Amino acid sequence: MILLLVAAAMIVSIVAAGCTSNQNNTTSSISLTNTYNSTRGFSIMYPSNWTLSHVAPNNATANFTAPDNVTSLEVLVFQNMTSQDVSQGLNLVTSLVKGLNETNITELAVVAGNASILSTTNTTVAGLPATQIVWTAPINGVQMKVLETWILKGSTLYQAVYTAPASSYDTYVGAAQQMMNSLQLT
Numbered sequence: 001m002i003l004l005l006v007a008a009a010m011i012v013s014i015v016a017a018g019c020t021s022n023q024n025n026t027t028s029s030i031s032l033t034n035t036y037n038s039t040r041g042f043s044i045m046y047p048s049n050w051t052l053s054h055v056a057p058n059n060a061t062a063n064f065t066a067p068d069n070v071t072s073l074e075v076l077v078f079q080n081m082t083s084q085d086v087s088q089g090l091n092l093v094t095s096l097v098k099g100l101n102e103t104n105i106t107e108l109a110v111v112a113g114n115a116s117i118l119s120t121t122n123t124t125v126a127g128l129p130a131t132q133i134v135w136t137a138p139i140n141g142v143q144m145k146v147l148e149t150w151i152l153k154g155s156t157l158y159q160a161v162y163t164a165p166a167s168s169y170d171t172y173v174g175a176a177q178q179m180m181n182s183l184q185l186t
Contacts (some may be wrong), residue, residue, distance in 0.1 A: 034048060044075060068172075112125055117133060118135045120134075133147075
């Protein structure tokens, strides 16, 4: 059940990201000047031209929006997870993206079926092993490209989700990667 909630939270945030208007602004230089410190065990730096657009009441989610008001990076925190939960969660997301949808949750059904995984890689974030998945899917009529990063520290799962229209994904992916690299877990 926790895994389904993790996947659902990720999909809802991606669907919400696709519901805003598009502007043609770009980032020519990336300087991380602002810092957000969560009470849920993480801090992250972000560029001055990005906006901290949403923080969940329990500080378990922080959403940063790029200057185009469409592209976003969201950091989610899930506590009391095990490495087996994370592995099963990654398998669930992979299955959903590949179209093996076994649930009737509307947000998950939107993504499953017409999505494709571009890559799955192991990496390191905040000095910890992490898994990254890059995938694309049509969401609300717009082809979106998503970079998900999953990091497990103890029993807390940190998930960073960069979401952009596929046509402008490269515009802000460098800033998103720098933001993810600035992530500090306490």
